[in-house]
Amino acid sequence: MLSLLLVVGLILAAAWVARRGGLLRNQNQQRIKILDNRRLGPRSSVALIRIDEREILxxxxPQQISLLHTQASASPEADFQTHLDQHRAPR
Incomplete structure (x- = not known):
């Protein structure tokens, strides 16, 4: 019985450590995603970030972070439908 309690205690302790360390975080629930990052020099870069449905460049x-461009993310379905509508000409 004592060994069973020890094993259960170790499992609970491992789950607590994993949760505190961020190992059990669901990737799909993150609102901020870094899509791309490019170095421009030794201490400067640009990054493309998606926050909810907006893409931000x-x-x-080292001194600051500057907003360069913002646009709404287009869903792939909307892009396909637009492309289809443009090429479907009435004959």
Whole structure:
């Protein structure tokens, strides 16, 4: 009985450590995603970030982070439908 309690205690302790360390975080629930990052020099870069349904391009230097461009993310279904509508000409 004592060994069973020890094993259950170890499982609970491992789950607590994993949760505190971020190992059990669901990737699909993250609102902020880094889509791409490019270095421009030794201490400067640009990053493309998606926050909810917006894509944001930022410039990063040691002194500041600057907003360069913002646009709404287009869903792949909407792009396909637009492309289909443009090429479907009435004959």
């Amino acid at each position: 930022i410039g990063i230097t």
